[in-house]
Amino acid sequence: AQSVTQLGSHVSVSEGALVLLRCNYSSSVPPYLFWYVQYPNQGLQLLLKYTTGATLVKGINGFEAEFKKSETSFHLTKPSAHMSDAAEYFCAVSPNQAGTALIFGKGTTLSVSS
Amino acid sequence: KAGVTQTPRYLIKTRGQQVTLSCSPISGHRSVSWYQQTPGQGLQFLFEYFSETQRNKGNFPGRFSGRQFSNSRSEMNVSTLELGDSALYLCASCRGGEDGGNIQYFGAGTRLSVL
Numbered sequence: 273a274q275s276v277t278q279l280g281s282h283v284s285v286s287e288g289a290l291v292l293l294r295c296n297y298s299s300s301v302p303p304y305l306f307w308y309v310q311y312p313n314q315g316l317q318l319l320l321k322y323t324t325g326a327t328l329v330k331g332i333n334g335f336e337a338e339f340k341k342s343e344t345s346f347h348l349t350k351p352s353a354h355m356s357d358a359a360e361y362f363c364a365v366s367p368n369q370a371g372t373a374l375i376f377g378k379g380t381t382l383s384v385s386s
Numbered sequence: 387k388a389g390v391t392q393t394p395r396y397l398i399k400t401r402g403q404q405v406t407l408s409c410s411p412i413s414g415h416r417s418v419s420w421y422q423q424t425p426g427q428g429l430q431f432l433f434e435y436f437s438e439t440q441r442n443k444g445n446f447p448g449r450f451s452g453r454q455f456s457n458s459r460s461e462m463n464v465s466t467l468e469l470g471d472s473a474l475y476l477c478a479s480c481r482g483g484e485d486g487g488n489i490q491y492f493g494a495g496t497r498l499s500v501l
Binding site: 379 | 390417419421428429430431434436441442444476478480482483484485488489490491492493494495
């Protein structure tokens with residue numbers, strides 16, 4: 273069965289610092305991978321997705337993630353944190369061709385201080 | 387283009403009752419999925435409907451059921467509510483074709499409290 277592990281339930285950074293949120297997955301087939309963000313009292317918003325092709329994926333709001341098959345990782349980064357980035361971030365994998373039935377990690381709460 | 391709409395936003399029920407939640411997908415989307423979000427278990431997949439048929443199912447008891455109508459709108463029903471069913475229920479829609487990596491768009495959710 274596929275699974276997703278997010279290392280660190282809480283990450284704190286200063287404004288302007290590098291953001292690194294870690295995600296490892298287990299999958300017996302090439303996966304579809306996603307990062308979503310959730311702001312308080314809202315649904316989830318897609319940041320980026322990996323299907324096939326280029327392993328460095330660029331998303332919205334300056335975020336990017338690199339798919340590393342050898343490490344089964346899909347870490348999310350942003351060069352310079354902004355106060356508005358404070359939210360909960362979820363890594364997810366889909367076990368099917370449609371990219372649905374998402375299996376989520378437990379989430380990482382990102383705090384940004386000034 | 388209107389987003390995914392979930393109604394109601396908040397619900398309070400008592401143990402043993404049943405509840406129906408509604409989801410209207412983005413126009414043109416044929417797939418609707420339901421997820422349960424709790425502090426303890428996180429985000430868990432309930433089921434997915436595509437063209438009125440259940441295409442995928444998560445690991446939840448039979449008390450949780452759903453359906454999809456011809457206009458792609460979906461409902462989920464929970465019967466014999468338990469305290470542990472208190473959660474945020476999220477609906478997501480996408481085009482649904484099996485061409486790799488559909489983007490699922492999420493609604494704001496229905497927060498269910500079971501007393």
